[in-house]
Amino acid sequence: MRTLLMLAWWVVMVPLDALWGFPWTLISRRVDALYRSAMWIALTGTRIAGVTWRRIGYEQLDLSRNYIFMSNHVSNLDPPLLIPLLPHRVTIMVKRELFNIPILGSAMLMADCVPIDRQNRDAAIASVRQAEDVIRRGHHMMVYPEGTRSPDGKLLPFKKGPFYMAMETGVPIVPITLLNTETLWPKGKFFVKQGEAQVIFHPPIDPKQFGNRDELVKAVRDQIASALPPERRGE
DSSP, X not given: OHHHHHHHHHHHHHHXXXXXXXXXXXXXXXXXXHHHHHHHHHHHHXXXXXXXXXXXXXXXXXXXXXXXXXXXXXXXXXXXXXXXXSXXXXXXXXXXXXXGSTTHHHHHHHTTOEEEOTTOHHHHHHHHHHHHHHHHTTOEXXXXXXXXXXXXXXXXXXXXXXXXXHHHHOOOXXXXXXXXXXXXXXXXXXXOOOEEEEEEEOOOBOGGGOSSHHHHHHHHHHHHHHTSOGGGSOO
16 A cells, blocks of 8 residues: 555646646756756655664765765665755656656656667767766766666676776765665565665775776675675675
């Protein structure tokens, strides 16, 4: 029942939010109000489903600067739970197909979300360049470096593109470990279970301290894996 209420909340509130938010954004040329209301709707939906959270290590962040946040990805619950818990306004790299969804696609464009086609290497490179421009404008970026949800909770190999982006912009990476979302809303399951998720923020990693991209990938992966149970750390 809680899952149905969560989905009903999102189905009703997203169009209502767009009803005032789209015109206001077009008039004001600012997406901040629409972004805040969308994050509230997303996080409230998780509360309705019975999901609570604990944010650990957040105090390590310097909120006066922007970051590239990188997290493991194990559940559909990850984006509506994690992104509202990040500071200020955050943009994300999203698979291109989601931009075809009415209202949602338009909202993501307004929020400077970056479409990415994982099947097309040239298009993926262009998306990374677009993301670099967004970061240079001072926005935070949220990236799931595995590129997709893990089917069994184990950490998958990381894509290299986001790390190229970090080295080009010099923006610090904040590794994040999500715990328990894979049991609260497992991949392939419809119903959300009640329970607590943990969002663990690791110390920021400066890409300028690494001689090459592979070293940076390893450092970020090691941090994310460090808070996972040994059987979920992958190779």
